[in-house]
Amino acid sequence: EAGVAQSPRYKIIEKRQSVAFWCNPISGHATLYWYQQILGQGPKLLIQFQNNGVVDDSQLPKDRFSAERLKGVDSTLKIQPAKLEDSAVYLCASSLGRGGLPQDTQYFGPGTRLTVL
Amino acid sequence: SQQGEEDPQALSIQEGENATMNCSYKTSINNLQWYRQNSGRGLVHLILIRSNEREKHSGRLRVTLDTSKKSSSLLITASRAADTASYFCATFQGAQKLVFGQGTRLTINP
Numbered sequence: 001e002a003g004v005a006q007s008p009r010y011k012i013i014e015k016r017q018s019v020a021f022w023c024n025p026i027s028g029h030a031t032l033y034w035y036q037q038i039l040g041q042g043p044k045l046l047i048q049f050q051n052n053g054v055v056d057d058s059q060l061p062k063d064r065f066s067a068e069r070l071k072g073v074d075s076t077l078k079i080q081p082a083k084l085e086d087s088a089v090y091l092c093a094s095s096l097g098r099g100g101l102p103q104d105t106q107y108f109g110p111g112t113r114l115t116v117l
Numbered sequence: 118s119q120q121g122e123e124d125p126q127a128l129s130i131q132e133g134e135n136a137t138m139n140c141s142y143k144t145s146i147n148n149l150q151w152y153r154q155n156s157g158r159g160l161v162h163l164i165l166i167r168s169n170e171r172e173k174h175s176g177r178l179r180v181t182l183d184t185s186k187k188s189s190s191l192l193i194t195a196s197r198a199a200d201t202a203s204y205f206c207a208t209f210q211g212a213q214k215l216v217f218g219q220g221t222r223l224t225i226n227p
Binding site: 031033040041042043044045048055056091093105106107108109110111 | 150159160161162165205207213214215216217218219220
């Protein structure tokens with residue numbers, strides 16, 4: 001079974017530039033998550049989708065971050081404009097998302113390491 | 118907000134020794150999970166222990182849970198170089214939001 005795919009693996013940009021990350025979850029997984037992991041810290045949930053609807057985006061800085069999952073499969077996360085403090089690893093994860101059992105095991109992709117200069 | 122806090126922040130041991138990491142959390146839980154993260158393989162789910170379980174084993178891993186103290190421990194026996202990684206505990210805040218601690222950085226010395 002293929003795992004969660006993410007691209008690119010690395011990205012270096014100047015502050016105030018824009019950047020986009022792509023995630024392809026495990027086939028059949030209804031729930032998709034984007035996490036931000038700053039160096040030395042644990043992952044922090046940015047946004048959670050159930051199919052193509054947003055379940056939780058309470059920690060997404062909506063003035064600069066946006067995410068979509070138009071067809072309930074792939075997802076993109078965008079930052080516009082980027083700030084120095086956005087330097088982090090952006091992890092995508094997916095889970096089965098079975099009804100009544102929301103606390104499924106999450107499977108993580110390799111992440112995208114973003115450096116903002 | 119962080120639900121779990123790992124202790125110690127860093128741990129260095131010799132290959133073959135046992136490694137113990139602890140996690141404390143703040144609110145009541147249905148389950149607690151442990152994840153491993155290394156540079157080669159990203160974040161990987163290791164084990165899940167439910168609130169009605171006190172101990173669980175998986176290979177060289179042993180997890181305990183004390184809900185009265187709101188704490189959990191992860192024991193890795195007979196450590197190997199490949200166990201070098203960061204280990205995170207994670208719990209659910211509400212029904213669906215998984216919250217991670219800051220992690221324990223484990224180094225296994227040959």
